Amino acid sequence: MIIFFENYDSFSYNVIELFKIIKKKIIICNYDDKKILNYLILYDIKIICIGPGPGNPIEYKIYSRIIKYFYKKISILGICLGHQILGVFFGFSIEKSKEIMHGKTQKIKNCNDLLFNNVPKKIKVTRYNSLIIKRLKINNIKTLSKSDNEEIMIFKHIKFSIIGIQFHLESIKSKFGLTIIKNFVKFYSK
Known part of the structure; x- marks a missing residue:
């Protein structure tokens, strides 16, 4: 089962539909729901997905507690804001993007990883962000994909099933958003 944390973003239900297409049971929980920890404890959650949303990742303090408690036990996927939240938790800094990318497409280059099974090395993606994560000296994190202007688009934790995706797949x-979701569920779900 997947728990999707909704951050009041209009794209959230499009992400949820991708999970439904691959026949995954999903619980939708608003990030400010007081029962958030109950859901995580009561249900047999295999994947946490922190969805897109507005604002700065530092404003979403509940996630640091959730990630801290569950990242060694449950697979976590962060998309856009979720990517940035995971980045902050694992020691990245947040900076303004070189270019505001609201609704703009960009080509990204992927490295060899199971996440990109049946995905070309270069793909076109859509971004909706003005903030990015900037890598500091961090152990156990691998960059899987960068934009043509060298901004991190996808990273993973080397020891645990944690992946952050900056663009809106x-x-x-x-292109290939559904394939990437399928690969995450197939290869990274605990």
């Missing part, structure tokens, strides 16, 4: 202009 659910966007109609993002």
Whole structure:
């Protein structure tokens, strides 16, 4: 079962639909729901997905507690804001993007990883962000994909099933989003 943390973003339900397409049971929980920890403890959650949302990842303090408690036990996928939240938790800094990318497409280059099974090395994706994560000296983190201007688009934890994706893979202009979700569930779900 997947728990999707909704951050009041209009793209959230498009991401949820991708999980439904691959026949995954999903619980949707608003990030400010007081029962958030109950859901995580009561249900047999295999994947936590922190969805897109507005604002700065530092504003979403509940996630640091959730990630701290569950990252060694449950697979976690962060998309856009979720990517940034995971980045902050694992020691990245947050900076303004070189270019504001609201609804703009960009090519990214992927490295060899199971996440990109049946995905070309270069793909076109859609971004909706003005903030990015900037890598500091961090152990156990591997960059899987960068934009053409060298901004981190996807990273993973080397020891645990944690992946952050900056772009909106659910966007109609993002190619191979469903394939990437399928690969995450197939190869990274605990």
